[in-house]
Amino acid sequence: MELSQLQYFRHVARTENISKSALELHISQPALSKMIFILEKDLGVKLFDRQGKHIKLNHFGTMFLKRVEVALGALEDGRRELEDANGRMIGTLHLSFDVASHIMPDLLREFRFIHPDVTFHLLQHFRNPTQTKFDFCITSSPVELSGTAQIELLREEVFLAVPESHPLASMKTVRLSDVAEDGFITLKRGNSLRETTDAFCARVGFKPRIIFESDDPAMVRGLIRAGQGIAFVPAITWKGTTDSSVVLLRVTHPECKRIIELHWMEDRYLSVAAQAFRQFTKEYFSRLGQSL
Numbered sequence: 001m002e003l004s005q006l007q008y009f010r011h012v013a014r015t016e017n018i019s020k021s022a023l024e025l026h027i028s029q030p031a032l033s034k035m036i037f038i039l040e041k042d043l044g045v046k047l048f049d050r051q052g053k054h055i056k057l058n059h060f061g062t063m064f065l066k067r068v069e070v071a072l073g074a075l076e077d078g079r080r081e082l083e084d085a086n087g088r089m090i091g092t093l094h095l096s097f098d099v100a101s102h103i104m105p106d107l108l109r110e111f112r113f114i115h116p117d118v119t120f121h122l123l124q125h126f127r128n129p130t131q132t133k134f135d136f137c138i139t140s141s142p143v144e145l146s147g148t149a150q151i152e153l154l155r156e157e158v159f160l161a162v163p164e165s166h167p168l169a170s171m172k173t174v175r176l177s178d179v180a181e182d183g184f185i186t187l188k189r190g191n192s193l194r195e196t197t198d199a200f201c202a203r204v205g206f207k208p209r210i211i212f213e214s215d216d217p218a219m220v221r222g223l224i225r226a227g228q229g230i231a232f233v234p235a236i237t238w239k240g241t242t243d244s245s246v247v248l249l250r251v252t253h254p255e256c257k258r259i260i261e262l263h264w265m266e267d268r269y270l271s272v273a274a275q276a277f278r279q280f281t282k283e284y285f286s287r288l289g290q291s292l
Contacts, residue, residue: 077269096123096134153285163227183211
């Protein structure tokens with residue numbers, strides 16, 4: 001059993017998609033399939049159930065994945081301990097985030113100005129952060145991330161953005177029920193902001209009528225600026241993404257706020273670089289909250 005087999009198995013187990021894993025691992029699909037087959041033969045059990053072109057991690061695969069995660073995690077932690085013992089602030093941090101994509105480039109720029117030898121692997125807008133490998137996860141998802149410790153980074157109000165020609169544009173505040181019949185611009189289901197804002201609407205008894213739906217926050221912001229509908233806009237992390245053609249209204253009922261948290265795995269070694277990034281991120285978001 002080789003280390004590369006375990007690394008490739010872990011990746012395929014997470015995606016349950018040979019083609020996608022082969023592309024991301026920069027290996028041919030037949031070679032990856034063969035490596036999984038050899039691993040299964042060595043273990044004496046099938047790790048995946050195969051249905052045509054589709055695969056799904058089975059009971060044996062789930063059991064084995066838990067052990068593989070521990071083994072590979074221990075090796076990665078060992079490498080980081082050696083890097084720290086060498087006395088240099090270096091290493092690659094895996095950062096998953098489904099919020100704050102607009103401000104993330106600035107956060108990373110400021111951090112790397114201080115620590116230029118720290119690099120990042122970015123995992124953006126994953127539907128289920130628990131299925132991704134991360135050192136840190138910045139999220140406002142209501143889904144509990146098992147096995148993690150967390151700190152609250154920000155409590156953020158969510159405004160309602162309307163075109164300047166909208167009948168309510170002259171108001172400073174609005175009740176969400178006032179726009180129950182309007183057309184909304186939203187992110188796709190699975191995005192944490194979408195899940196949060198759908199819950200706001202459900203709280204007052206309606207399901208938003210979606211006229212534009214995108215998996216790209218920049219596209220959503222562009223459609224808002226183009227006056228193509230109304231949308232929910234986080235007050236701080238989306239600040240500056242609208243112009244004078246858009247009016248931001250405070251929602252008085254229900255209370256529209258979300259909590260952004262930073263998560264990390266409880267049982268993993270936190271390198272010096274990781275500890276520095278955690279502290280920096282906490283201070284960065286604190287400054288954001290004070291700037292509003």
